[in-house]
Amino acid sequence: MPSDDVAHTIPAAQDSCRSCWLAAPGLLWMILFFLVPLLLVLAISFASRGTYGGIVWEFTWANYLDLLHPLYGKILAQSLWYATLTTAICFLLGFPLAYVIARSPARWQPVLLLLVMLPFWTNFLVRTYAWMILLRHDGLVNHLLLALGLITKPLELLYTPTAVVIGLAYGYLPFMVLPLYVAVERLDPVLVEAAWDLYASRWAVLTRVVVPLTMPGIVGGCILVFIPSIGSFITPDLLGGARSMMIGNLIQHEYLVVRDWPLGSAVSFVLMGIVMAAVVLYYRQASPGDGPLEGR
Template sequence: MKNGKLLVAPALLWLSIFFVIPLLIVVAVSFAGRTPYGQVIFSFTIDNYLRFLEPLYLKIFADTLVVAIVTTLATILMGYPLAYTIAQLPKKWQQPGLILVMIPFWINFLIRSYAWVIILRSQGVVNTLLLNLGLIDQPLQMLYNDMAVMLGMVYALLPFMVLPIYVSIEQLDTRLLEAASDLGAKPLTAFRKVTLPLTMPGIAAGTILVFISSLGMFVVPDVMGGAKSALIGNLIQNQFLSARDWPFGSALSIVLAVLSLVLIILYYKALQAQEGGDGDAKDVA
């Protein structure tokens, strides 16, 4: 037992220094004030949190939620068929399929975002091709709008949806599908009644990963959305780097962190409830 505690000690020390302490500093700064020149004044106030309730910031937060929800739904619709297809491949081809999903992570995220700018800009690859084919008379505006931001987010976060779903599908007991088939269930019915419910933990895990990452994303909106796309992540970035309003930026960060924590707790409660239901079903059987 003592040896186990010693093994955990380095990890706890690392988390304390680089996670817990910085988080406590951010919490403390979120209740502080500032001078007109941006200097932090440590006097307790909740004005930074009340300021978040102003219509301008609530609208930015609502826009962020819409983008995050659409991005999450898009990754589910694209990620589930891809994960299902990989899981149905022969064993020797599943690993190469997963490697193809992971390849984007081998390239710097910022470089990948700028690659989309080259593809979508007015003189980019897509517009040049369409103009040369005579399909359009003038370049399409495919960049610096909400659709471009969502496209960049879906591209960046799709692997976070595919991998958890793949694990759930790969661990699925195929005997249940065989039993459903023996009982006369059509493939679509078997998928709806057996496969989909049993792979919901993977969908839920991927949803949490994608949704939380979408909420805090600021690189893609900056690069592909320009000044026309302002999400909560960009607002936090601007408060720290441009406006020099660290207390308000810290308050926004805490609000976002609390929301993410609530979502994670809800996910684990739902997972425990499902496991409890499965256990009851097995006891009845």
Template sequence: MGLFFLVPLGLVFAISFASRGTYGGIVWEFTSANYLDLLHPLYGKILGQSMWYASLTTAICFVLGFPLAYVIARSPVRWQPIFLLLVMLPFWTNFLVRTYAWMILLRHDGLMNRFVMALGVVDAPLELLYTPTAVVIGLVYGYLPFMVLPLYVAVERLDPLLVEAAWDLYASRWAVFMQVILPLTKPGIVGGCILVFIPSIGSFITPDLLGGARSMMIGNLIQHEYLVVRDWPLGSAVSFVLMTVVMAAVALYYRSASRTDGPWEGR
């Protein structure tokens, strides 16, 4: 099975040192020009911006997803699978169609604007569609369930008695969350964050459709190099840099996660 992962990986690595033929295709002569090209500040900007969007998406998914996972995990056992299915059902619709639905919601005289204007929050319609806000909304929407499911799994296992005990010891709400719930559900949080962060940093349809393609995320760049310019070597170099950065981030994350293991960790 490992072969299935190692072959693409090796291919990406090898191609990243080749060069593009005059009319596309891959010319197998060793060069580091692709990586040198990437030193241009332009690409740093794309990477930085993508990391920022992906982090923001992960954070919002956590804030929205944790309460939802908690409520599901604390609901009657027989209802839990139904609730989980209900969280997942919207995602059985084609991604493109769902994104079009968001465009209808967010456009100039779309439902969202009518709603906030009816509430009297704003007087003039907001420009929502084709903005970075729309991109983040789209990303959060796309990956929220991938946060909820691992969190649910972790919270389901959380012994309510421990939380009760904390309350009984007059812990503040914040302390209960930070010192009891959070450490005990850490594996789920780690899993959820990985499942949200990584796909969102590589996404390309959301920034194109909801962001109006006015900007680029690293996923767009990769997609563009592979399937528009047919510059596979440059695309591979970008991918490899992204992989390194993400792996480093994940390693750091794991390290910090295992260092702050709570008192209940060492079983």
């Protein structure tokens, strides 16, 4: 480790962990304002709700058992379904894009990747709003479809599950492209050439060579899209209707509208459980360093 070498050559810095203390204020901040609040949510999820919306500190499983109610089950199931659909759409769009970028001239690759990432870094609220304009009753999509003669009267697109999935796919497509790009870039083109030379069909080249060899990237990309999709709030809130609620909306609803904090906390921890399972899967399957942070 480089820093140890420095420490050895400088007598004053013999005590090599002297500067470890530099980490303390930042760590303390994260413990106070990240870890403690999460533990508080966990504690409240086992408490009960008072008559006027306050918290009564009595241990109970009731909040988690309440989640078994079909109403909550439906929201949970449709969240999983929307997130899965989103992941599939991102894969179908992202794989060809990642492939083309990875096989384009080397000097173009950083530029193209930047173009893919740039929208992700812009205001999510605003980008979601853009879809409201496009999908409205008299929005651009309906105008185009009418002009092309594909439909005779405007479709109801906004405030539907379709709009939610489109919005999610739009928001998280960049997460799919980055790990896939890394995987395709590592795939030796000679192997694909060899498959062609051996008269493999297109389908065989794809399913027997390209997909298996880029599997870590595929799994990584899918998980990276799934995680923010399942926990989203803005997209279903703006583009979805009352019937396309997702877990994030349920949490907000329980906290701010119903003011049932214990139940809201229990929903939060179910969501956290799903996300953590996906994170663990990600670290098991994909090699570290393929994460979205590398592109940040």
